[in-house]
Amino acid sequence: MPDLKINIAGVEWNNPVTTASGTFGFGEEYGQYFDLSALGAVCVKALSAVPRLGNPSPRIAETPMGILNSVGLQNPGVEYFKENYLAKLRTYDTKIIANLCGSSIDDYVKAAEMLGDCVDMLELNISCPNVKVGGMAFGTDPRSTEEITTAVKKVAKAPLIVKLSPNVTDVCEIAKAAEAGGADALSLINTLLGMKIDIHTRKPILKNNTGGLSGPAIKPVAVRMVSQVYHAVKLPLIGMGGISNGEDAIEFMLAGATAVAVGTAGFVNPYAWVDTVCGIEKYLVENKIEKVTDIVGQAELY
Amino acid sequence: MDCILTEKNKLADNIYDFKIKSTSLAENAKAGQFLHILCGGNGYLRRPISICEVIDGEYVRFIFQVKGEGTTALANANVGDTIDVLGPLGNGFSFEECDNVIVIGGGIGIFPLLEVTKRLGKKAIVLLGFRSAENVILEDEFAKYTDRIFVATEDGSCGYKGYITDLMRNILETNKVDRIYSCGPMPMMKAVSSVAVDKQIDTQVSLEERMGCGIGACVTCTCNINGGRKRVCKDGPVFSASEVEWDA
Ligand SMILES: Cc1cc2nc3c(=O)[nH]c(=O)nc-3n(C[C@H](O)[C@H](O)[C@H](O)COP(=O)(O)OP(=O)(O)OC[C@H]3O[C@@H](n4cnc5c(N)ncnc54)[C@H](O)[C@@H]3O)c2cc1C
Ligand SMILES: Cc1cc2nc3c(=O)[nH]c(=O)nc-3n(C[C@H](O)[C@H](O)[C@H](O)COP(=O)(O)O)c2cc1C
Numbered sequence: 408m409p410d411l412k413i414n415i416a417g418v419e420w421n422n423p424v425t426t427a428s429g430t431f432g433f434g435e436e437y438g439q440y441f442d443l444s445a446l447g448a449v450c451v452k453a454l455s456a457v458p459r460l461g462n463p464s465p466r467i468a469e470t471p472m473g474i475l476n477s478v479g480l481q482n483p484g485v486e487y488f489k490e491n492y493l494a495k496l497r498t499y500d501t502k503i504i505a506n507l508c509g510s511s512i513d514d515y516v517k518a519a520e521m522l523g524d525c526v527d528m529l530e531l532n533i534s535c536p537n538v539k540v541g542g543m544a545f546g547t548d549p550r551s552t553e554e555i556t557t558a559v560k561k562v563a564k565a566p567l568i569v570k571l572s573p574n575v576t577d578v579c580e581i582a583k584a585a586e587a588g589g590a591d592a593l594s595l596i597n598t599l600l601g602m603k604i605d606i607h608t609r610k611p612i613l614k615n616n617t618g619g620l621s622g623p624a625i626k627p628v629a630v631r632m633v634s635q636v637y638h639a640v641k642l643p644l645i646g647m648g649g650i651s652n653g654e655d656a657i658e659f660m661l662a663g664a665t666a667v668a669v670g671t672a673g674f675v676n677p678y679a680w681v682d683t684v685c686g687i688e689k690y691l692v693e694n695k696i697e698k699v700t701d702i703v704g705q706a707e708l709y
Numbered sequence: 710m711d712c713i714l715t716e717k718n719k720l721a722d723n724i725y726d727f728k729i730k731s732t733s734l735a736e737n738a739k740a741g742q743f744l745h746i747l748c749g750g751n752g753y754l755r756r757p758i759s760i761c762e763v764i765d766g767e768y769v770r771f772i773f774q775v776k777g778e779g780t781t782a783l784a785n786a787n788v789g790d791t792i793d794v795l796g797p798l799g800n801g802f803s804f805e806e807c808d809n810v811i812v813i814g815g816g817i818g819i820f821p822l823l824e825v826t827k828r829l830g831k832k833a834i835v836l837l838g839f840r841s842a843e844n845v846i847l848e849d850e851f852a853k854y855t856d857r858i859f860v861a862t863e864d865g866s867c868g869y870k871g872y873i874t875d876l877m878r879n880i881l882e883t884n885k886v887d888r889i890y891s892c893g894p895m896p897m898m899k900a901v902s903s904v905a906v907d908k909q910i911d912t913q914v915s916l917e918e919r920m921g922c923g924i925g926a927c928v929t930c931t932c933n934i935n936g937g938r939k940r941v942c943k944d945g946p947v948f949s950a951s952e953v954e955w956d957a
Contacts, residue, residue, distance in 0.1 A: 464930065671921075674927060
């Protein structure tokens, strides 16, 4: 049996697979399909200091091998999460990551303070393309990335992951800014800003007009960015974007990801997360690799 | 879950009637719940399709209209093929005791109402609305369970001429009704709802929205309910009409 354990920013996971924030709710729903202890970590839906309603429907559109979503960070708030979901999540042998969102630096700081040390890791979502204020705005400018990272790191009681947006010219510049601000790890990528128009009604499918593209369609972009960032910073990376199985996950790990997240693929196959864990193990066995950490960053670039 | 397609019929232009075999689906399925179906072809996501009938505790029947990529691919499935289905999903209609019931559906919204009518039997007055005579389907099947069944077509080519909701207003003038079950196009359900809420008749409507996971995790298929946003797939698709904010 190969060793699937990883250590990311001082937190040990049983295996390298987690859930992409916003695709897994608070664990309740997919918990009916498989035992969440099978995952290295569960990353919950974005949380803000106060509840958010999100955008009006329709907020999903299908695209070639993917989807656009414009949920807009609907969530019941940190307090509600702590009172209603946390205890249940704690019954599983898995790590818990809280994804944070807000409209101002103060919002993020407040959410991080409210969470304290009740989760194992914090993920700073400065890359959501679906909100008018805050969101991606922080993650597309290196100065604001560093500023918000520093501010949240100051109050964070758990290791801080900064989640990067692909909607930038140079992702390495943003990655370095997050590193300078004190991030303990980076995750990438969030969704790519996109649009779909119904040619018969001439109206966008999404009520928000635009949305974030995810699923297999974005995988090559994500792999490229993981590879670039791996060579640009020293921080451990959580790779995501279109991962559907073990082979996809291995590709991200070879590119430089210590861990991976599965998201959209689960909407088609509710077992995609556990299938990914099994697929990683199978690859390691077949290739006689003892530790999953041995493959991280081992892609042989030309 | 892989299920075998055991029967396939074409009911009308672009309307297909499928029967799949699955004891676990059939044992758990309730009227108003839906299946999330992987259709094949170029579509990426699953497609939500209502459960139309549960047969002999072993089969589930669903009927769908061919619209885009997914349903086109699904229509190409043949008897003996396996179909990948999640379900039964969502909350169905609830059936607390009541004596006088209207079941009102429009177009492809009538499919989930067959199982409802089967369950209610003679208590049900069934109202089915279609655009035109050539779109009228399933009337004889509904008629197996109740003899009070009325059809309306917008062009008058079959049954009452006009909207089915006009017919419902007429029936409410002379009949005492304590519950309404409804599924159909949004404008129809909105009209049903406004009459029903006025007359304080307990009314359940089945809503439709574009969805992702189908089980409540992705929170994309929301509708406006009582000042908040609820998930059609998990909190619905059946909601109490008095709570739906139709214009929000
Ligand atoms: C709870 C529920 C029950 C349903 N029951 C039935 C039924 O019994 N029979 C039937 O014929 N139809 C039913 N529908 C509508 C059916 O889901 C859509 O017609 C179907 O998804 C269209 O897929 P497509 O591949 O043909 O179209 P495409 O246009 O290729 O679909 C693209 C995307 O949009 C979504 N989409 C498009 N139209 C709709 C719609 N009207 N509602 C929801 N999603 C849509 C698709 O699911 C897919 O994700 C139901 C919808 C819901 C929400
Ligand atoms: C419906 C939906 C909701 C999402 N919500 C969030 C969110 O709340 N916070 C966040 O950081 N990312 C969010 N994302 C982005 C994902 O976490 C992930 O970065 C992206 O979808 C790429 O991975 P995938 O292709 O495996 O889904 C969301 C994605 C989807 C599809």
